[in-house]
Each structure stands twice: as structure tokens, then as C-alpha cells.
Amino acid sequence: MAEAVPTIVWFRQDLRLLDNAALSAAIAERRPVIALYVLIEQQGDWAMGGASRWWLHHSLASLATSLESKGARLMLRRGDPAQIVAGLAAECGAATVHANICPEPHWRAADTALAARLEAAGRRFVPHRGFTLFDPALIKTRAGGIYGMFTPFANAAREAAGPPPPLPEPATIPPPANQPLSDTLADWGLRPQHPDWSQGMAATFTPGEPAARARGRTFLRGVVREYDTGRDLPGQDLTSMLSPHLHWGEISAGSLWHALHRRPPDRAAQTFANELLWREFAAYLLWHHPTLPDRPLRPEFENLPWRHDPAGLRAWQRGQTGIPIVDAGMRQLWQTGWMHNRVRMVVASFLVKHLLVHWRVGAQWFWDTLVDADLGANSMNWQWAAGTGIDSQPFFRIFNPMTQGEKFDADGAYVRRFVPELARMPDKFLHAPWRAAPLVLAEAGVRLGATYPAPIVDLALGRARALAVWQQTVRGTAPASAGA
DNA sequence: TTTTGAGTTGTTCGA
DNA sequence: GTCGAACAACTCAAA
Numbered sequence: 001m002a003e004a005v006p007t008i009v010w011f012r013q014d015l016r017l018l019d020n021a022a023l024s025a026a027i028a029e030r031r032p033v034i035a036l037y038v039l040i041e042q043q044g045d046w047a048m049g050g051a052s053r054w055w056l057h058h059s060l061a062s063l064a065t066s067l068e069s070k071g072a073r074l075m076l077r078r079g080d081p082a083q084i085v086a087g088l089a090a091e092c093g094a095a096t097v098h099a100n101i102c103p104e105p106h107w108r109a110a111d112t113a114l115a116a117r118l119e120a121a122g123r124r125f126v127p128h129r130g131f132t133l134f135d136p137a138l139i140k141t142r143a144g145g146i147y148g149m150f151t152p153f154a155n156a157a158r159e160a161a162g163p164p165p166p167l168p169e170p171a172t173i174p175p176p177a178n179q180p181l182s183d184t185l186a187d188w189g190l191r192p193q194h195p196d197w198s199q200g201m202a203a204t205f206t207p208g209e210p211a212a213r214a215r216g217r218t219f220l221r222g223v224v225r226e227y228d229t230g231r232d233l234p235g236q237d238l239t240s241m242l243s244p245h246l247h248w249g250e251i252s253a254g255s256l257w258h259a260l261h262r263r264p265p266d267r268a269a270q271t272f273a274n275e276l277l278w279r280e281f282a283a284y285l286l287w288h289h290p291t292l293p294d295r296p297l298r299p300e301f302e303n304l305p306w307r308h309d310p311a312g313l314r315a316w317q318r319g320q321t322g323i324p325i326v327d328a329g330m331r332q333l334w335q336t337g338w339m340h341n342r343v344r345m346v347v348a349s350f351l352v353k354h355l356l357v358h359w360r361v362g363a364q365w366f367w368d369t370l371v372d373a374d375l376g377a378n379s380m381n382w383q384w385a386a387g388t389g390i391d392s393q394p395f396f397r398i399f400n401p402m403t404q405g406e407k408f409d410a411d412g413a414y415v416r417r418f419v420p421e422l423a424r425m426p427d428k429f430l431h432a433p434w435r436a437a438p439l440v441l442a443e444a445g446v447r448l449g450a451t452y453p454a455p456i457v458d459l460a461l462g463r464a465r466a467l468a469v470w471q472q473t474v475r476g477t478a479p480a481s482a483g484a
Numbered sequence: 485t486t487t488t489g490a491g492t493t494g495t496t497c498g499a
Numbered sequence: 500g501t502c503g504a505a506c507a508a509c510t511c512a513a514a
Contacts, residue, residue, distance in 0.1 A: 141512060149491060149511055232493080278492080298510095345493065384492090396506055397494045404494090463495085467506095474509085 006032040006092050006176040010085055010099040012107060014130045014249035015063045016209045017070070019166035021128035022098035023173075032176035034092060035067050038085060039078040039188055042106065045360075046293060046375060049368035051337040054198045055207045057190035059248050062208025064185070072173035076183040082113035089123050092180055096123065100130025100249070103283040104375050105290040133163045133253050133280050136287035146288045148297075148390055153284065154277045163254030200335035201371055205244060212245035220259055228268040234329075234340035235413030240272065241338065243372035246279065253279065279377060285390065286376035293379040294360065296388035304388075304473050306358040315456050316351050317365055319419070322453035324431050325405035326350050328418035335418070337371035342408050348385035349399035354462030356469065359386035387470065395470040398463050405431035421445075421452045 009026040015037075017023065026033050037060060042048065048056070064074040077084045085097055097118060099111070115125040129135055134157050139147065147153035192198050205211075219240045223230075230238030245251050253276055260273050286292050296302060315321045319330035329343035339347070344366075351362045363382040367373045383389025387397075409415055412430040416423045422430060424444040429436035433446060434455055441448065448454045 142514090143512080145512085147512085151491065152512055274492085342493080349494095391491080395509095399493090400495060471507095474507095 004032050004177075006034050006094050008034045008036055008085065008089060008092075008094045008097045010097055011035065011037045011063065011074075012099060012249075013102050013247065014100040014252075015059045016212070016250050016252065017066050018169045018209070018213070019252040019255045020100065020249075021130050021167060022100045022126075024167045024170065025126060025128060026096075026098045027170050027173060029096065030174075032174050033072060034075055034088070034094065034176055034180065035072050035173070036075045036077065036085065036088060037063075038081045039076070039183075040081055040106070040110075041078060045364060046106075046367065049370070049373050050192060051201065051369050051371045052373050053190040054192060054201060054337075055205075055244055055248060055371045057185065057188070058207035059250060060185055062210065062250075066209060067173065070170060070173040072175050073179055073182070075180055076185060076188070078183060078188065081110040082117055085114050086117035086121070086123075088180060089118060090121060092176065092178075094123065096126055098126045098128065101127045102131050103136065103287045105286070108290075129163075130252065131249060132283045133157070133257055133276065134160050134284075136284040139284060147281075147284070150278065150281055150390070153281050154274065157277055157280060163252075163257055166252065166255040166258055201337040204336040204338060205241075205371060207244070207248070207250070207371075209250045212242070212250035215240070215242060215245065216251050216256060216259070220256075220263075224272055225266075225268050228271045231271070232342050232408055234343050235409050235411065235417070239341065240275075243374075243377075244338070247372050247374045247377075279374075282374070282376035282380040285380050292383070292389075293363070293375055296386070297383060297390060298388055300473060301386070301388035305356070305469060307356040309355055309357055312355045312456055313351075313357055313361060315453070316347070316355065316357075316362075320453050321350070321457075322434070322448075322455035323350065323401045323459075324415045324419055324422055324433065325401050325409060328409075328415045331418040333366075333369050337369065339370070340414070342404075343414070344381070345385060346399050346401050346404045348382060350401050352382075352386045353398045353466040354401075354457050354459065356466065359383060359388065395474050396467055398466055400459060400463070402432045402459060419452070 007026045007029045009023050014020055014022065060074065067074050077088065089097055097114065111125065111127060118125045139153065139156050139160055141147060141152070147156065219242065223238055223240070226238050230236055242251065246253060257273070257276060260269050263269050289297060316326070316330060319327035319334065321327055325343065326347050329339050329347045332343070333339040348362055351357050352359050359382040363378055366378055380389060384391050387395050405415065409431070412427050415430055422433060425433055425436070425446060426440065426444070429440060433441065433452065434448060446452055
């Protein structure tokens with residue numbers, strides 16, 4: 001029998017075996033399957049961040065193990081993806097390349113380039129839906145436009161054709177007779193060294209499909225019941241923490257969607273389904289607005305007078321702003337590669353509104369430090385925080401971080417965990433130590449400006465200044481009584 | 485085409 | 500401490 005022609009399945013942000021349309025389609029061809037991952041040597045602002053690289057290393061190691069248990073091997077190559085994949089197809093004579101579609105502009109550009117190269121060589125690129133629940137190209141307003149608000153989008157999505165039932169994990173994956181050459185994962189240097197700052201992440205997360213499935217199961221069996229109210233409380237572990245697993249595709253959004261819809265409908269499960277639709281909306285917006293990471297969706301905000309404030313930015317990044325809930329969030333991010341959603345809104349609002357630092361600067365810090373860094377979600381949410389994007393709510397909605405702390409971390413469990421120097425402060429002043437009398441501070445062992453910073457910005461003045469700037473930009477008029 | 489109802493997540497003030 | 504109104508009128512999407 002002649003050497004069988006292999007087919008290629010190209011993994012990107014779908015590092016899983018279960019419910020993987022590209023993988024299942026490749027196996028269905030009944031040819032030897034070459035599983036491939038290509039590391040992109042991407043330059044520029046949105047090159048993969050440090051936390052993402054750490055996650056990717058471990059997720060690829062996990063995927064390689066899973067593939068080996070099915071009889072296949074994971075090929076690793078690095079370089080320009082279209083060139084690498086087309087080159088490998090030529091090298092091994094593959095007729096088809098299967099991949100799951102990703103919404104990021106660089107992946108779409110790579111797919112277009114690859115499809116052209118393959119076609120020119122008489123081969124075929126076969127894209128599949130994998131990252132999103134719905135095909136972003138098919139969700140349009142009645143007038144044929146692109147949705148700019150969440151609720152109408154979500155309503156339309158619920159009426160559209162949803163994800164098919166999850167595909168089973170393949171029993172075996174037939175390998176080619178001759179394995180192409182592969183890079184060695186360790187040589188890619190994705191893990192941090194000198195120093196190795198990944199311990200906090202490793203203590204919080206386990207990358208890879210088995211851990212993703214386990215977390216999904218645990219969440220859907222228990223925690224989701226309290227999701228409706230509990231998800232807003234950063235001091236309690238009542239969120240799914242599935243975001244990095246979803247970003248890397250270790251678990252598919254579709255399988256979670258179906259698991260939710262197999263349950264009797266309750267408010268908590270509906271709230272979680274809504275969060276999946278927010279993830280969907282972010283991918284949709286990035287699909288239709290590829291400039292989302294760099295340009296405000298509302299162009300008048302190009303000219304907002306952002307401040308250059310290296311000292312303020314550094315204090316924010318290190319969790320040394322003197323605002324406890326902000327510092328707790330930024331330290332959680334630095335230590336664990338993740339931040340509670342409620343606190344993300346607070347720290348983003350603080351940077352953008354109180355410090356008047358450009359939202360893209362904040363987005364880039366998140367990009368480098370989050371294990372769940374996702375171009376669509378990160379860009380959409382920072383534009384939301386800055387009021388430059390999808391939300392047409394009034395511009396004067398400015399989070400007061402002290403009030404947010406008192407409301408959502410009333411017992412101070414979150415702040416005390418990540419800002420231990422304030423642990424002995426009484427609840428009443430924990431979120432505003434600058435308001436405490438000297439005796440109270442002394443009894444708690446706190447010296448403002450020494451053991452913990454004094455606030456780097458007066459919250460009332462910062463709010464007034466932001467109101468003035470946004471009002472000027474939105475209405476083109478100076479406010480009646482500018483506070484700054 | 486025009487009209488109409490509604491929009492993730494807030495804060496402050498004054499009764 | 501709690502509650503409702505004001506903030507200020509904009510943009511989106513559907514009818």
C-alpha cells in the first residue's frame with residue numbers, strides 16, 4: 001500500500017481534544033493526522049505577553065500529552081504561520097489543513113494568506129467555527145448593520161443558530177508514518193526565568209484541558225448556584241475562573257453553553273450564560289472592528305487630553321496608589337495573573353478617569369500580566385471603562401473606588417488578603433485609611449506615606465477633573481463649574 | 485423615514 | 500442609614 005497522504009490540523013486558541021471541530025474533521029478524512037502548533041514571532045504592541053507565554057508553555061505540554069495518549073504527536077514550529085503551515089503541507093504532501101477560526105485580526109490575516117498559498121499549490125484550507133458560539137458574520141441588525149450595544153446583540157444571538165452539540169473526544173488519532181521535524185517546547189523559552197515569577201500563577205491555575213474540564217465541572221455543579229449575587233464579591237471565590245481556559249480553548253464555549261442549557265433554567269445559570277455572551281460580543285466586535293485594540297470606537301475620543309503620568313502609572317501597576325481596593329486588585333494581578341472582574345472595572349476606571357491615563361496604556365499592562373489576556377475582551381472592556389466604545393451610558397459614571405470597596409468588599413477580606421499592611425485596620429476605615437484618625441492608624445500599625453502610601457490623587461478632585469475633561473470632549477463645552 | 489423605547493456593572497445629594 | 504431623583508440628554512435598534 002502506498003504511503004498515505006496526511007492531513008494537518010493546526011492548533012491555535014483551541015488547545016483541546018473535546019469538541020474540536022478542526023481535529024474531528026481532520027480525523028474524519030481517515031488519513032494520518034499531523035497536529036501542529038506554530039509560535040508566531042509577532043512584533044508590536046500586541047505580541048504575546050509574559051503571563052500568556054507562561055500559560056501557553058504548560059498548555060502545549062498538556063496538549064502534547066493528551067495527543068500522545070491517542071497515538072499522535074504535537075509538531076512545534078515557529079515563524080510566519082502562513083509560510084510555516086504551507087511549507088509543512090508541501091513537505092509532507094498534505095492535501096488539506098484544518099483549523100478553528102479565531103477572531104483576532106492577525107489570525108484572520110494569516111488564514112487569508114495561508115488559504116492563498118495552499119490554493120496555489122492545489123491544496124485546501126478548511127476553517128471551522130471553534131472559538132465563538134455563533135458565526136460573527138451572521139449576526140446583523142434588521143437593517144444589516146453591526147450591533148453596537150450588548151442587549152440587542154445578545155437577543156439576536158439567542159435567536160441565531162447556536163453551537164452544535166459538543167463533538168466527542170477522538171478515540172485514536174492516526175499518526176503519519178514519518179513524523180516531520182519538530183521544535184522542542186523547552187527551547188522556545190516561554191517560561192519566565194531570572195527571576196521565575198510564575199509561582200503565584202501556578203498556585204492559582206493549572207493550564208491544560210484536563211484542569212479546564214475539571215474546573216468547568218466543579219463550577220457547574222456547585223458554585224454557579226451562587227453566581228448571580230456572588231460574582232460581584234471579590235473576597236469570595238464565586239466566579240468560574242474559566243477565562244484563561246476559555247481564551248486558550250482548553251474548554252469550548254459551546255460545551256459550556258450546552259451544559260448550561262441541559263440544566264433547569266435558573267437566574268444564576270442565566271447570568272453565567274450572559275457572561276458567555278459578553279465574551280461572544282467581544283469577539284464579534286473585534287471581528288467587525290479590527291482596530292478595536294488601538295482606536296476608540298467613537299472617534300471624538302481620539303482627542304481626549306490624556307495625561308502623561310509615569311509616576312502615577314507605575315504606582316498603579318505596582319499596587320501603590322494608596323487606594324486599598326485598587327492596590328489589592330493590581331497586586332492580585334501581579335501575583336496570580338488574574339483579577340476579579342468587579343475589581344478590574346474599579347482599577348480601570350481609576351487609571352482612566354482619576355489619573356487620566358490613556359486606556360490603551362492600561363490595556364497593554366493587562367495584556368502583559370493577565371493569563372486570560374484576550375484581545376477582544378481586553379480591548380472592549382477597556383473601551384467600556386473609558387467610555388470610548390460600546391456603552392452609551394452617561395459619561396459622568398465614574399467609579400468611586402472607596403465606595404466600590406465598601407459596597408463589594410464590606411468585610412475587607414479581599415483587601416486584607418492582598419494588602420496585608422492594612423490587615424489590622426478596622427472595617428470602617430479599611431477602604432479609606434486617609435480618613436482614619438491618627439490613633440486608629442497607630443493602633444493598626446499603619447503610617448501613611450511610610451508603611452502604606454497616602455492616596456496619589458484626591459478622589460473628589462480626580463472625579464471633578466475627569467468630569468470636566470469628558471464633558472468637554474462629549475459636548476464640546478467647558479463645564480459650568482470645573483473642579484480642576 | 486420618523487418615532488420610540490431603552491441602554492451591564494455609578495455617584496451624589498437631599499429628604 | 501435609606502431612598503429616589505438628578506446627573507444630561509446620546510446613541511442604538513426596531514417598529
